[in-house]
Amino acid sequence: MSNFNQERVLSVHHWTDNLVSFTTTRDPSFRFRSGEFTMIGLTFDERPLLRAYSLASAHYENRLEFFAIKVPDGPLTSRLQQLKEGDEIIVSRKATGTLVIDNLEYGRNLYLIGTGTGLAPFLSVIKDPATYLRFKNVALLHGCRRIEDLAYGEMITGKLPSDELVGDFARYQLIYHPTVTRDRFWNCGRITDLIASGKLFSDIELPELDPQHDRVMICGSPALVRDARELLVAKGFIEGNHGEPAQFVFEKEFAERNN
Ligand code: A2P
CATH class of the missing domain: 3.40.50.80 (Nucleotide-binding domain of ferredoxin-NADP reductase (FNR) module)
Structure with missing residues (x-):
């Protein structure tokens, strides 16, 4: 079984030129504690490009939410700023972190x-x-x-x-x-x-x-x-x-x- 779930982008909100947040579907088996982060990413040239992101949604919500800074030359964040509804992203099946x-x-x-x-x-x-x-x-x-x-x-x-x-x-x-x-x-x-x-x-x-x-x-x-x-x-x-x-x-x- 893959260590990742495939999720679909449900909404994207650009706060400023540098800040974006987006929501995705949530695999029902994905569990996390408030304050934890997980690895998310995009498949690029058939290879996953992954980074750690904190979960901004509540543990009981049926969608996931992420809040990201857009770094113009960042390999992942520069692509995240192009993200639109319906796009697919991959999300690790595990979450971790110390802020609990x-x-x-x-x-x-x-x-x-x-x-x-x-x-x-x-x-x-x-x-x-x-x-x-x-x-x-x-x-x-x-x-x-x-x-x-x-x-x-x-x-x-x-x-x-x-x-x-x-x-x-x-x-x-x-x-x-x-x-x-x-x-x-x-x-x-x-x-x-x-x-x-x-x-x-x-x-x-x-x-x-x-x-x-x-x-x-x-x-x-x-x-x-x-x-x-x-x-x-x-x-x-x-x-x-x-x-x-x-x-x-x-x-x-x-x-x-x-x-
Ligand atoms: P400042 O404008 O004085 O650098 P950043 O975008 O660089 O992460 O900064 C976000 C906020 O955190 C800014 O208000 C910034 O203030 C503040 N900040 C940056 N470095 C420190 C620090 N070492 N201690 C406290 N606040 C900081």
């Missing part, structure tokens, strides 16, 4: 720090009722260069609160806090700077980060991951892993490493 709540100890607040398309795994995390049953507050921090890059904002603030399954949870427990660094916006600055200065906590009305009570997931560029990790380690946070849950986990956003 089971890799974190129980706590009071869950912070999801995502920059750029590093938001993707957190879209499945915030659509999962288990996230809200585990944590009292869930703060989603999305950092981008430009306002136009703040994809999914409307889904998070407009649609999610009235969602049949997680609407009540999202209304009362989810704090969505977008920030940009290269436009004027109501909230500006790098997430790491907003944490270090304490401005984040006065803005979202939560106490400063505390390893005893707070848990953190990080997903973004290697530089963001490095700096956010340093910040957390300096505050006494311990990194978690499979089989060893602790206080924070991270994953580097994929497109930057292998486009």
